[in-house]
Amino acid sequence: xxxxxxxxxxxxxxxxxxxxxxxxxxxxxxxxxxxxxxxxxxxxxxxxxxxxxxxxxxxxxxxxxxxxxxxxxxxxxxxxxxxxxxxxxxxxxxxxxxxxxxxxxxxxxxxxxxxxxxxxxxxxxxxxxxxxxxxxxxxxxxxxxxxxxxxxxxxxxxxxxxxxxxxxxxxxxxxxxxxxxxxxxxxxxxxxxxxxxxxxxxxxxxxxxxxxxxxxxxxxxxxxxxxxxxxxxxxxxxxxxxxxxxxxxxxxxxxxxxxxxxxxxxxxxxxxxxxxxxxxxxxxxxxxxxxxxxxxxxxxxxxxxxxxxxxxxxxxxxxxxxxxxxxxxxxxxxxxxxxxxxxxxxxxxxxxxxxxxxxxxxxxxxxxxxxxxxxxxxxxxx
Numbered sequence: 001x002x003x004x005x006x007x008x009x010x011x012x013x014x015x016x017x018x019x020x021x022x023x024x025x026x027x028x029x030x031x032x033x034x035x036x037x038x039x040x041x042x043x044x045x046x047x048x049x050x051x052x053x054x055x056x057x058x059x060x061x062x063x064x065x066x067x068x069x070x071x072x073x074x075x076x077x078x079x080x081x082x083x084x085x086x087x088x089x090x091x092x093x094x095x096x097x098x099x100x101x102x103x104x105x106x107x108x109x110x111x112x113x114x115x116x117x118x119x120x121x122x123x124x125x126x127x128x129x130x131x132x133x134x135x136x137x138x139x140x141x142x143x144x145x146x147x148x149x150x151x152x153x154x155x156x157x158x159x160x161x162x163x164x165x166x167x168x169x170x171x172x173x174x175x176x177x178x179x180x181x182x183x184x185x186x187x188x189x190x191x192x193x194x195x196x197x198x199x200x201x202x203x204x205x206x207x208x209x210x211x212x213x214x215x216x217x218x219x220x221x222x223x224x225x226x227x228x229x230x231x232x233x234x235x236x237x238x239x240x241x242x243x244x245x246x247x248x249x250x251x252x253x254x255x256x257x258x259x260x261x262x263x264x265x266x267x268x269x270x271x272x273x274x275x276x277x278x279x280x281x282x283x284x285x286x287x288x289x290x291x292x293x294x295x296x297x298x299x300x301x302x303x304x305x306x307x308x309x310x311x312x313x314x315x316x317x318x319x320x321x322x323x324x325x326x327x328x329x330x331x332x333x334x335x336x337x338x339x340x341x342x343x344x345x346x347x348x349x350x351x352x353x354x355x356x357x358x359x360x361x362x363x364x365x366x367x368x369x370x371x372x373x374x375x376x377x378x379x380x381x382x
Contacts, residue, residue, distance in 0.1 A: 003183075003247040011141075011152065013254070015181040017243055020052060020142065022180060023094070024059030030138040030177035032092030035061055036085050038105035039096040040069040048144060048185050052096065064088050066108075069097075072275055072282070073104040074161040075118050081108035085137075092138040095176070098197060099148030099282065102141055103156035106174045109137040110156075123155060123170035123359060131171055141176035144185045146236075146249035147197025147283050149204065149257020151179045159276045165354060166272040181254070183246035191237055192284070195332035198233040198249055200283030202226060202328075203267050203290060204256030209308060210301045211263030211363040218262035223311055225255035230312055230328075237332055263363025266293045266355070270377060273354025280341045287334045288341060292379040294322050296372070300365035337382030351377055 004016030012029070014022055027035055035056065043049050044067035053063040066084040069077050085093070085108050095105025111118060113135025120130055141151035150156070155170040189197070205225035208218055228248045235245035270293075271285040294305070298318065306317035314320045335341055352373050355361065361368050368376075 011176050011179055013179045013181060017182060017184045019180050020182045020185060021055065023052060023055050024061060026140050026178040026180060027061060030092055030140055032138055034090050035092045035094045036088060036090040037065045037094040037096050038081060038108055039067050039101040041067050043097050043101065043144060046188065048188065064090065069100050069104045071100055072159045072279060073100050074159040076161060077104055078107050078111060078118060078158065082112050085112045094140045094142060096142045096144065098145035099150050102143060102148065102150035103158065106139055107156040107158060107169060109139045110171055110174060112137055121169050123168040128171045133173055136173040139176040141179045143181060143250065145189060145193060145197040146186055146253040147200035149201065149253045151176060152254050152257050164277045166276045168359060181250045183243050183250055186246045187241055189240060192333065194237050194240065195334065196281045196283035198229060198236065199287035201253040201256040202229040203286040204260045207265040207267055208259035208262045210297060210304055210365050211265060212365050213263045213363060215262035218259040221255045222259035223308060225252045225259060226308060227312055228252035234331065264360035265364035266296060266368060266376060268360035269355040269358040270380065272358050273351045274343060277350065278343045280343060284334060285341060287329055288338055289380050291322065291325055292376055294325065296376045297365045338380050339382060346381065348374060348377060
């Protein structure tokens with residue numbers, strides 16, 4: 001089955017196999033004549049990256065690339081990226097990769113023309129208005145995984161390497177001008193990345209669906225995003241060349257990131273400090289935390305999760321949904337506890353403090369306190 005479409009959200013999304021061939025036209029639409037492709041180290045030498053650079057060069061756009069990007073990108077990566085951008089005289093960014101490359105690429109396009117330091121733009125109140133909006137460079141986003149949905153987001157998650165905290169940097173113009181969602185670019189993902197990124201999309205949908213905030217459009221996207229993950233993540237995991245499954249997972253990723261405008265919750269509130277301190281894979285950390293968080297929130301989400309279970313053809317209401325999550329995690333090789341991710345003898349107090357200060361906390365259906373968050377974390381540790 002071939003899936004090809006053009007959507008607008010409000011960014012223009014070019015969706016379908018082989019559409020990376022349109023990278024030069026996407027740059028033209030965005031007004032970019034000398035792009036800097038920003039990706040992570042793991043992708044720097046892969047065929048999909050070389051092909052994209054070849055397409056850029058053939059169109060007279062050069063083949064400049066910056067790939068000094070960590071799995072959890074930080075302010076040092078950002079500074080190096082801004083230097084490469086300004087030294088090269090670039091006029092736009094192609095953010096290429098999973099969440100790391102996309103987040104860092106968007107941030108470089110944002111920061112390159114600013115005079116204030118990075119942390120002045122943290123997503124607190126109206127701090128985003130401090131930016132010179134006219135100095136923000138245009139962005140083309142090309143996801144190569146199906147999970148974070150950063151390609152349709154107005155923020156970047158950046159680790160402060162000194163304090164080991166994940167921070168959200170927000171501005172409306174982080175939203176790319178054009179997104180190319182080409183499922184062929186995700187075919188080479190290793191199984192553990194397919195699983196972790198896919199479950200990141202699932203976590204976005206689940207938390208958005210359970211958030212107590214009012215956003216009925218997000219509610220619908222979250223529910224359908226869950227269905228796509230349920231139907232197609234096992235297929236993508238079993239056969240990485242299944243383009244239909246890969247395409248539907250790219251849709252689920254974009255839907256989850258759109259849906260979480262409604263809010264996230266304790267899964268992400270825990271995952272952010274754990275990832276910042278122990279450098280765990282974000283989506284996989286979300287997957288480990290999900291079962292304990294579902295039980296933690298049970299008093300407030302039994303009805304809504306039962307509704308989701310009904311839509312997903314899962315028997316047993318809330319308990320049936322939780323059993324399904326456990327079975328899905330196991331089938332995708334996800335550890336049952338954080339120890340399986342290498343998080344041993346963690347600093348409980350620091351993680352709890354980080355979780356309680358994380359913006360995701362405000363979207364959790366049950367109020368998070370030091371006491372109940374500590375108990376929740378201990379359940380995740382096992």
